[in-house]
Amino acid sequence: MRRTYLWFFQLVTGALIAVLLGIHIVVQHFDAILVFFGVDAAQSTSWAAMTARASQGIWVFIYIALLAVGLYHGINGLRNIILEVTRSTRAERAVTWAMIVIGIIFFAGGTYVPVALLTG
Amino acid sequence: MMKQAQPRQNYLGPAGWVWAGKYKLERYLYLLHRVTGLGLILFVLVHLIMTTVFRIQGQDIWEATMALLHNPWFKIGEYLVVVAFSLHALNGLRLIIQELGFALGKPTPPIYPYQDALRKKRPGTIVMVAVIIILAAAFLFDFLQGGW
Numbered sequence: 001m002r003r004t005y006l007w008f009f010q011l012v013t014g015a016l017i018a019v020l021l022g023i024h025i026v027v028q029h030f031d032a033i034l035v036f037f038g039v040d041a042a043q044s045t046s047w048a049a050m051t052a053r054a055s056q057g058i059w060v061f062i063y064i065a066l067l068a069v070g071l072y073h074g075i076n077g078l079r080n081i082i083l084e085v086t087r088s089t090r091a092e093r094a095v096t097w098a099m100i101v102i103g104i105i106f107f108a109g110g111t112y113v114p115v116a117l118l119t120g
Numbered sequence: 121m122m123k124q125a126q127p128r129q130n131y132l133g134p135a136g137w138v139w140a141g142k143y144k145l146e147r148y149l150y151l152l153h154r155v156t157g158l159g160l161i162l163f164v165l166v167h168l169i170m171t172t173v174f175r176i177q178g179q180d181i182w183e184a185t186m187a188l189l190h191n192p193w194f195k196i197g198e199y200l201v202v203v204a205f206s207l208h209a210l211n212g213l214r215l216i217i218q219e220l221g222f223a224l225g226k227p228t229p230p231i232y233p234y235q236d237a238l239r240k241k242r243p244g245t246i247v248m249v250a251v252i253i254i255l256a257a258a259f260l261f262d263f264l265q266g267g268w
Contacts, residue, residue: 011216018209025202029268045186047179067168074161081154085134106168113172 010076013069020066054117067110075099145245146238153211156204163201199263203256210248 026033028044043049053059079099083092132140137154140147174185188194217223218241225240262268 011219014209014212015216018213021205021209025205029198029202030262032262045189047182050175050182070164074157074164077157078161081158084132084136087131087133109172110168113176116176 006076010073013073013076016069017066017073020062020069023062024066051117054114057118060114060118063114064111067107071103071106071110075103144238145242145249149211149214149245149249152207153215156208159204160201160208163197195263195268198268199259202259206255206259207252210252214245214248 031044076099079095082095086092170185170189174181218237223241223244224237228235
């Protein structure tokens, strides 16, 4: 039953990533398209553009949401690949806990920085 | 108490990473899905470190990091990441549609030549592959124009 839920969330997070990462990549790379729609996103990696995004709550929300669903999707996918090596339940439990720890570390780091920059 | 998990059906272990027999289009897409997935994990690992550890240290460190990342080799890497994401996203949406039972088509009587679900969906799969190739080519054009 648990595996079913894990797989179902893999599908849900996958669909969410397609939307959120689509936004992220268009803003970072397809500035010509955005200019066509009247948005000036040139020099998206400059300090000024980065701090402008980092000071807007909606961008911080989008990035943290993308971080959460992306980490789940990537870590669960990697876990599925690793678990093809072994069929032992003990190894499965060890891998699962290692993945949870890695996920918490990256989510904590990736949340702390934008929140710290947003709140000053 | 059941200590051992139920044996998984069609279990190949790591041998299945190399060869699982009878390779058709969908099986190659499976391989590419896995390779691009692992590549994207590797990218996200580096990307998260760059945008957290190096961003919190202020403007000078950020600009030095961005200058390093605007090196042509990193730019080619970024192009590959965007292509890998396009492939992984479109193939993933195909898998979601398939997994949740959409686009099954009308049931047909089992008369030779048999139509299984995979073969029924193959024209759509080929269209999806074509869209991925067109997207990769369009991104390459934009990339060579220097918009990145």
